[in-house]
Amino acid sequence: MLIIKDLHARVAGTEDREILKGIDLTVNAGEVHAVMGPNGSGKSTLAQVLAGNPAYEVTGGSAVLDGQDLLEMDPEVRAQTGVFMAFQYPVEIPGVSNAYFLRTAYNEIRKSKGLEEVDPLEFLDIMEEQLALVDMDPAMLERSVNAGFSGGEKKRNEILQMAVLRPRLSILDETDSGLDIDALRIVAEGVNKLKRPDSATIVVTHYQRLLNYIVPDFVHVLSAGRIVKSGGKELALELEAKGYEWVEQKEEALA
């Protein structure tokens, strides 16, 4: 479904050295992949580059979703094609209600597929179904997008968006950061319930903790912009026990 080959990227508009230095990753439908790594390893950059954040510039390689070149698409087209990234720091948009924002996104995606837009009442039904999934109060729908939300509320709101937009490829960018255990459980349960045979999930995380709840099929370890180790879910536990120095040292030994 998603095939990433030799992907290179750096901060846009700079001559800085690359943050991603050749990523290869294949994700098939129905799979959950965890991308782990220490700070500065490039794991968040990978998520941002896949979502099309203009703050990063791709300097080489390819990323193809269902045969379509992702890197050629604007961020909105990627979203319309089925890419969704849950932000590590969801953006506050005072003045736009959550309901209005989400309905606009939902309808823009429908429009791109040649489908009829849904009216506010129909959409309310669609949303209400999903609210329970993330244990969210319907009153939150009337509040401005993320404005004044707690850390946990913001992350739950990201999962609510994911539930409503039903992406084909979900990327969770350090969704566990700053979450207490209850919020973490709610978020993880939401993600698990949204798993479908025709969709895939990439979980980007620093800690193994989240993977107790969202069990990955594959774990990849990033270090200095490259995947240095891949394995099954037990790799995450091994990392937890030995620390990132373990893979970082191994990489040095290889080099």
Add this chain to the structure above:
Amino acid sequence: MTRTYVDDFAAFTANGGGVAEGPEWLPSLRHSAIERFSELGFPTRKNEDWHFTSVAPIAEREFQLAPPAPRRVEAADLVPFSFGHPEWPRLVFVDGRFDAELSSTKNLPRGLFVTNLKRAWREAGVLLEQHLTKVAAFENDAFTALNTAFMNDGAVVHVAPDAEIEAPVHVMFVSTGLTDSLVTYPRNLVVAERNSKATVLESYVSLADAAYLTNTVSELVLRTGATLEHIKLQRESEKAFHVGNVQVTQERDSHMLSFSFATGAALSRTNVHTSLAGEGCGATLDGLYMVDGEQHVDHQTLVEHIEPNTFSRELYKGILDGASHGVFNGRVYVHAKAQKTDGKQQNNNLLLSERAQIDTKPQLEIFADDVRCTHGATVGRLDDVALFYMKSRGISAERARELLTYAFAADVLEKIDVRAIRDELEEQTLNRFTK
């Protein structure tokens, strides 16, 4: 050009021009006002308060007192500017003249008295004598002096002690806009007595595009414990000129909520001045200006903290497109006696084009030592991170820009208390930025 107004004044008083109404003291007041105007002349950019706004386009044009409207304005003409509930009391002025047929002042709630100035001389002489021209001084303001000399009609609203009036009073000044170079001088007085509560909505609209001038003065009096929400909608013709003074005086424990919404006129200037002249009173001054093309919009606010333990909250936002020019000059003046003043002032601007410009000048002048005052101003463009966030949810770049622009404005519109008014202004704003 000052001469023209003085000559007009002679004609205005000679032919009776509405001056027949009113008490004995009025003609001499008018005379002092026109004399003061001829001494002051129109302000120039050397005057600090007019540094960023040239009144040359007004001063160099000869405006004539608007004659009675050349054709009848029908209720249907006002549909685009009417909103809220049909039961809301409404006073309509066409080219400065009260139109009883378009107005509706029947079945007023208990405690609310609404009339027009011309009638008020007879019906509420004592009220006028007590307050009219007492709040808005003309000694240092040429436009207020002119308004005082020529004032002819406007709204008079009185809210009795303890009366809480739900329905806003809608005062609508309609310009027919059929001829260029006409001038009107609306003069309004609102008195909210002890512990009363009311909302007054003042709209300025035009039925056609013309280069007329509106020179308006509103005097608002808040007695002890009163709460008054005053919303001014300046939606003049984009060729017109608008100079508006909102002058407020507040007694102990009163709360003034002022909102200035400005989208019209080629050149507009709105002053909102309030005097916090009693302990425990406060003012919330908010505003939103949105202009495009060659429009020039200027807001000057002044909050005078005179007595101790008073507060002020101020948020003005501006969205400037095309080659428009915005000016915001906000002064918070804390007198030596006004200890424990709590003041916050903010002016945020969004520039949508390279050619748009804004001059913003928030000022604090503090002469007391135990106060908490902050102020700030920002000028910026749409936030790239927020744009990316919206696009990453499938929202097109254009729609994301529209929504963020709307959101910038909605953030301050949310502060309007009366839901029907807030909804209307939100819709107008949404329509402005969405295609």
